[in-house]
Amino acid sequence: xxxxxxxxxxxxxxxxxxxxxxxxxxxxxxxxxxxxxxxxxxxxxxxxxxxxxxxxxxxxxxxxxxxxxxxxxxxxxxxxxxxxxxxxxxxxxxxxxxxxxxxxxxxxxxxxxxxxxxxxxxxxxxxxxxxxxxxxxxxxxxxxxxxxxxxxxxxxxxxxxxxxxxxxxxxxxxxxxxxxxxxxxxxxxxxxxxxxxxxxxxxxxxxxxxxxxxxxxxxxxxxxxxxxxxxxxxxxxxxxxxxxxxxxxxxxxxxxxxxxxxxxxxxxxxxxxxxxxxxxxxxxxxxxxxxxxxxxxxxxxxxxxxxxxxxxxxxxxxxxxxxxxxxxxxxxxxxxxxxxxx
Amino acid sequence: xxxxxxxxxxxxxxxxxxxxxxxxxxxxxxxxxxxxxxxxxxxxxxxxxxxxxxxxxxxxxxxxxxxxxxxxxxxxxxxxxxxxxxxxxxxxxxxxxxxxxxxxxxxxxxxxxxxxxxxxxxxxxxxxxxxxxxxxxxxxxxxxxxxxxxxxxxxxxxxxxxxxxxxxxxxxxxxxxxxxxxxxxxxxxxxxxxxxxxxxxxxxxxxxxxxxxxxxxxxxxxxxxxxxxxxxxxxxxxxxxxxxxxxxxxxxxxxxxxxxxxxxxxxxxxxxxxxxxxxxxxxxxxx
Numbered sequence: 341x342x343x344x345x346x347x348x349x350x351x352x353x354x355x356x357x358x359x360x361x362x363x364x365x366x367x368x369x370x371x372x373x374x375x376x377x378x379x380x381x382x383x384x385x386x387x388x389x390x391x392x393x394x395x396x397x398x399x400x401x402x403x404x405x406x407x408x409x410x411x412x413x414x415x416x417x418x419x420x421x422x423x424x425x426x427x428x429x430x431x432x433x434x435x436x437x438x439x440x441x442x443x444x445x446x447x448x449x450x451x452x453x454x455x456x457x458x459x460x461x462x463x464x465x466x467x468x469x470x471x472x473x474x475x476x477x478x479x480x481x482x483x484x485x486x487x488x489x490x491x492x493x494x495x496x497x498x499x500x501x502x503x504x505x506x507x508x509x510x511x512x513x514x515x516x517x518x519x520x521x522x523x524x525x526x527x528x529x530x531x532x533x534x535x536x537x538x539x540x541x542x543x544x545x546x547x548x549x550x551x552x553x554x555x556x557x558x559x560x561x562x563x564x565x566x567x568x569x570x571x572x573x574x575x576x577x578x579x580x581x582x583x584x585x586x587x588x589x590x591x592x593x594x595x596x597x598x599x600x601x602x603x604x605x606x607x608x609x610x611x612x613x614x615x616x617x618x619x620x621x622x623x624x625x626x627x628x629x630x631x632x633x634x635x636x637x638x639x640x641x642x643x644x645x646x647x648x649x650x651x652x653x654x655x656x657x658x659x660x661x662x663x664x665x666x667x668x669x670x671x672x673x674x675x676x677x678x679x680x681x682x
Numbered sequence: 683x684x685x686x687x688x689x690x691x692x693x694x695x696x697x698x699x700x701x702x703x704x705x706x707x708x709x710x711x712x713x714x715x716x717x718x719x720x721x722x723x724x725x726x727x728x729x730x731x732x733x734x735x736x737x738x739x740x741x742x743x744x745x746x747x748x749x750x751x752x753x754x755x756x757x758x759x760x761x762x763x764x765x766x767x768x769x770x771x772x773x774x775x776x777x778x779x780x781x782x783x784x785x786x787x788x789x790x791x792x793x794x795x796x797x798x799x800x801x802x803x804x805x806x807x808x809x810x811x812x813x814x815x816x817x818x819x820x821x822x823x824x825x826x827x828x829x830x831x832x833x834x835x836x837x838x839x840x841x842x843x844x845x846x847x848x849x850x851x852x853x854x855x856x857x858x859x860x861x862x863x864x865x866x867x868x869x870x871x872x873x874x875x876x877x878x879x880x881x882x883x884x885x886x887x888x889x890x891x892x893x894x895x896x897x898x899x900x901x902x903x904x905x906x907x908x909x910x911x912x913x914x915x916x917x918x919x920x921x922x923x924x925x926x927x928x929x930x931x932x933x934x935x936x937x938x939x940x941x942x943x944x945x946x947x948x949x950x951x952x953x954x955x956x957x958x959x960x961x962x963x964x965x966x967x968x969x
Contacts, residue, residue, distance in 0.1 A: 455956075465908045468901070469908075476945055476946040487942075640789070644782040651775065
């Protein structure tokens, strides 16, 4: 038994195949405006934005242990920043989306300092309180339509692109780009030194702390970065919708409940989970949405059953069976055997 | 005088919030479970009250004798059938399961009772009032406050002077040793949830008489109860009454300044207290 009998590698054949397939899929998706219909593109755009939200929530809950039920705070904040900066500040919509991210990060700093005092489940409800504070505050701003909200003026929509087809394609590409950016950023972050610290905290907070990891700081960074991205996604969501109101912008069902179900069903604490969960969620929604409230009850039941019977979600089941990892994060030690001379 | 009035009315409103909070505090104290569906269970109790009063013609206050045992039964079944499976070191399962439960209850209520706002008709009780030193006090808010004090006193007495309370404290301190001493913790947890939902039933009926309700308001009630718990300090039942009163007064004063500020003022009071006293005013157990 020598060290030389073992090899340590990060990648695997499955991961390389997956990377190639993902690249092909991405190219096909970029070309969607030439082959997909308008309704399909709208649906896919929405899917990409949900995928981004789910990936971000998963980074917080699955890795940093920050279970938030108040991410709608940043979705709504980002949406409102898009409207405020374009309508009142005269910014170009694309610049406003970027600015929404920066402002989202800035506002999340005092919020984090305050609600990080709450632990576990109380933290979760604390985030909800923050989202309510945001909702009630934006409902007071008459320049943005108060409680009834406002629509994005035509001139601003047209400044994005003059033709409707081009506008729709641009909106789709922005959503696709956002999803690709978020998934890649989370993947690279988890492979970095900070990501390793985060994984250590996920596995055992006490042990991680005793190894010198600054737990508060690591979680704080994750919270602020997630908030910034979530605000940008929020701006994109309401750029697609073209209309905003406090109840729609800060809806706990739309921006948190669905996102949580996506992550839980797909597999929490993995990068693949939110992707699978988003596909399952949209498949369920497209087939069962006509049932209305029954559909939501079914979704709740499925989430509870998955949480109790298969807490690692669909991807967890796949992985326990086939030892697959499409986004290689950890290192694997393989026994090469005697055939190789040292 | 108007400000004094706002403070008095807010104090009485605090009684209702303390009732929202008492169930939440009890469940957390015994099994460290934070029930996200708590607000929806309050609304469920209000709807059960509606069904009982319309079916039998009973006065809502009398319907308590049916709704409280019904909710207690639901609580016991829920704990033994579902929530006991989620307990452990990981905080995620209880949180997500109760979150799923919240969505199920909310949409189940929508399915059965539709989204129309409802109210429990309590006749003359709704508007009756007495004048004390120039301030008109509603009989219903006074009654609510009195019930809140009685319920918290009752819970406190149960906790510290009965065999059941001793069992609650034992499983709260150390589940494994309590189990070794012959307590069945699954059963004890079931009883704790039954007691908590019994309190929730009273809160739901009083809520239904006071204001109109619809299936979507559960989240807001959960937040009020939660804020009262945190302001008062975790695990302190009398603290939840103080927390409820502070929240109620903040809301009525906020509403006095601008009607749109009512709920927001309550949230801000909560955040200020969280910033100044992170463990609440009278903490008994650390979170």
